[in-house]
Amino acid sequence: MPGAAIIDRLSTEEGIDPDRVGVWGGWESLPSLTREAFRVRSKSADLETARRRAEELTMAGRARLIKCPLLAVMGKLDRLIPWQDAQRLVEEAGGNARLLLLEQGNTAVQTWRRTTGS
Numbered sequence: 001m002p003g004a005a006i007i008d009r010l011s012t013e014e015g016i017d018p019d020r021v022g023v024w025g026g027w028e029s030l031p032s033l034t035r036e037a038f039r040v041r042s043k044s045a046d047l048e049t050a051r052r053r054a055e056e057l058t059m060a061g062r063a064r065l066i067k068c069p070l071l072a073v074m075g076k077l078d079r080l081i082p083w084q085d086a087q088r089l090v091e092e093a094g095g096n097a098r099l100l101l102l103e104q105g106n107t108a109v110q111t112w113r114r115t116t117g118s
Helices: 001-012 033-042 047-056 082-091
Strands: 070-074 099-103
Touching: 033 047, 070 082, 082 099
Parallel strands: 070 099
Antiparallel strands: none
């Protein structure tokens, strides 16, 4: 899983607490059990309805509420999620937020973390 590789790499950085790192990807990248769990928790009749509900989830208006340091890692060649979405997330979060854009990356990954000293 590409997200696991990113977490492994970030875990080698000083001040990164691997227990505080999260990874997000598109619907199709989720394991079938995760999609089924979302279907049940969202009270969707089927997986297609669950997928549509998942697409409605948004960070609009929420990024400014992020108080911990934010590192968004995004593949520029991702075919599901435009890299500009990660750029917008970082811009809206402001403060201690930055974007690591992987020019040849094709997997959408957004990672946030909190330094152990905060």
